[in-house]
Amino acid sequence: MKMRTWCLLGAPNSGKTTLYNWLTDSNFRAVNYPGSTVEYCEGRLSEKRIPKASAQSKDEFIVLDTPGTYSLFPKSQDEEVTLQVLLGKKTASPPMGLILVIDGTQLERQLLLLRQLQDFGFYIIVALTMKDLLRRVGVSLSPYRLSQKLGVRVVEVDGTTGEGIDALVEQMFICSTQLDSLCESRELQAQNAERSRRLLEDSNPWTPERVHKERKKIAEILHSVDFDSNSLKSLLVKTKKMDKWVLSENWGLPIFFLVMAAFFSSIFWLAQPFMDLVDFGFSFVSQEVLHFNENSLLNQFLSQAIVQSMGSVFVFVPQIFILFFGLSALESSGYLARAAALVDKPFARLGMSGRSFVPTLSGFACAVPAIMSTRNIPTFRDRLITTMMIPLFTCSARLPVYSLLLLFLFQGSALKQGLLLAALYIGSLLLGLVAAAVLNRFLPKEKNSFFLMELPIYRRPKLKVSLNQAVLRTKSYIKRAGPVIFVFGILVWIGTTFPNWQLEDQTERLHQSYLAQLGRNLEPIFRPLGVDWRVGVGLMSAFAAREVFVSSLAVLFRIGESPDNQDGLLNAMREATFSDGTPVFSVASEVALILFFMIALQCISTFSVNRRELGSWKWATMQLILFNVVAYMVAAFAYRIIA
């Protein structure tokens, strides 16, 4: 069995990930923003794509997707990844051939990369994308004629319908057969080694004169195939009109804040009816399980440890779904590149560039992919500052915690909850910016970074695509958080039930439990935050995953309560008191908890991805210790002031 590897590459936003999804039957996020792919990924060619004539063949086809690059001479970490993949430094061997993805509306510019690839002796098939846009402006292009002039195979593909994908696969099979004999030859190995040497040389052989000459040749070729790029300019008309408003000094920032405020506040008010529905479902099941036999330990376990703890977190899934849906719609609209350009100036004052904006925004969903997406930031200093501030943003794992605390503070007022949630999002952004400013002040200065952002044309977000992306990302959230919540739900329940599980009075049983004993010993640590040992146990469990805080409270506070609905937990929190009768949850302790969660770095995945991306333990460990110590001190200080 032979393994044949084909690598997709091309300029940023040319449609590589869309093509990769078609070829491998994957569901990777393809967005209308240059630089969204920062790591290469590998997939097997989907079986349904294999041509009938080759169906019997047992050979395996591997497809690699790479971060976008304008040239073979990298200027950022993600472009470096692409070069390494091309040279086989990331995989077992260099790819057999390349599929150069070229945006059909950008032929003049993107063919330069083809000339470079040809210069270095790669085997190439060109996939021309954005066929729908070409069709819209009435530009027809003959792949056959272009192929003859360029000296490579050219296939036109449509990323929205999948038209042309089969023809592309057919070309891959034909080329692979032709290349088989070459692959085993020593000549090819020597050629690969020579190519690596030339590409890794310090000096760029593509001098300005060479670029100029090649661009002239490209223009001649396009002219000879009757490609009229002038008619494509009509594509930009609408985009330019919109940019006059979106990028203007008077309207740009108000539009930006309006878009962001609408996006973040909708997470609360739009989700409320769905949250009520999910809550009702879990409460109903929990109640039914317990009513079946209230004295049975098994029924208590199922109702309290499993259903209640899972329900207390999954009630927030609608909010998380709306967050991902909104992000997906923004990503596909083309607005994010403009937003990045708009915030470049304030970001530059903090030692970053507009390139840090999209990782920042992604940080509001999850810090892990957000930190990975900093790879398209050209300088280490910018990347470090961005990476250090991302964990401060309100990620989806914090959402259930904030929602519970806000529900407690403003029960019955969805408007106040929504506004305060939006304020928390803005607050976390400001906090991140303060952290960036501090770092910018103390980090040694490096060479100036440059900011150069391609502005893609605006596209109307497709409802089906955004829904699909939101479903996928919500599923992935549930898969990630679900098992942790499940395990901790069981652990907390065991800790609060044993050793005196026979006691009928559940409150007494809780007070004599293992977890209560441990919690009481640790209570002095949490007392400065104004909370008791139960909240302290919740805070400790949040280091497994922030959402576990909510499920732990659900188990710890609702013991002995009827699990009628979500209000049960809120009522239990309201009635919880210290031994002297003062309430555990007051405005002061709630504010302290919110501040603690805003600053603390409790996510182990974030810690490990930080270590990997920054290439050392130093920064990741410093961040972990510093953020948690500062979180504790700020929360304790706030409690002291307010109380």
Add this chain to the structure above:
Amino acid sequence: MEQNGQFQIQKVQGPLELCDRLREIGLVEGESIQVTVFSHLVQVSVGNTSFALRKSEFSCLQLQKTVSNQVPNKVIGAQ
């Protein structure tokens, strides 16, 4: 001093890495571009795409005005 309008790039000069990137994206000597200046950035349209550049990056392009209704033949950018 920057102004809106249609220009031709006369020279690309500045830090090597930046100049390389400008050329790679199509901002090369002899190319016609459309410039829209905002207070915080410059939008440069080349062919059928556009880029947002900081003013410092934009100043690497030495330009000659081609279509003008303001000041004819004024060279702007790095001088």
